[in-house]
Amino acid sequence: MPARRSFLTATGAAAALALTGDLPGLGPVGIPHRTDNRPLFTLGVASGDPLPDAVVIWTRLAPGPLEPFGGMDDRPVNVDWEVAEDETFRRVVRRGTAHARPEYAHTVHVDVRGLRPWRHYFYRFRAKGQLSPVGRTRTAPAPQDQPAVTLAVASCQAIYDGY
Structure with missing residues (x-):
């Protein structure tokens, strides 16, 4: 005993x-309280959900992606974002500020509206004086310009039988 x-x-x-x-x-x-200046954008940036006039851009602040809470503390962080027509950001067309909140694992999703159809755009984020990698995205074509697309999908639900 x-x-x-x-x-x-x-x-x-x-x-x-x-x-x-x-x-x-x-x-x-x-929750760890970090005071170091480790890189925040270790997971990069991404975009998706294109419309003719919009696209969603996102990132996650994670100085320690494999650490609890991505190495972030329990405070929200302001994240500035920019979308430009050129990679050097001389022709910025949209910008704003989002909030990376701990309850959402310090992710930022921005629905950028007011863009032109079927165009390439470049985007980036800034937080705590650090700049993210530059991402490249593209809006969808206008409805009258939709190209004909054929998609095929095959799937097997019996994964235990192999691929």
């Missing part, structure tokens, strides 16, 4: 200590 009681006491104490947030380097709920 003494071994079991010692195990339960030690386990309970460790759990209580973890929940109080008094572990070294952890905040009130076990």
Whole structure:
């Protein structure tokens, strides 16, 4: 019995200590508080859901992608974004600020409207003085200019039989 009681006491104490947030380097709920200047845009940028006048751009702030909460703390971060017609961002056509919130894993999704159909655009994000990689996206063609597209999809639900 003494071994079991010692195990339960030690386990309970460790759990209580973890929940109080008094572990070294952890905040009130076990979230790391970082003060270093590690790169924020380690996962890059992405875009999708093109319409003739819009596209969605997104990124995630994650200085430590494999760490809890991506290495971010529990505070929201303002993220500026820009969309331009050129890779050097001399012809910026849209810009704004979004909020990377901890409850959404510090991701930012921006539905950029007011773009021209069937055009390439370049986009980037800025947070805490750091600039993301530049992404390239394209809007969809206008409805009257829709090219004919044929798609085929094949799928197998029995993965245990192989590919």
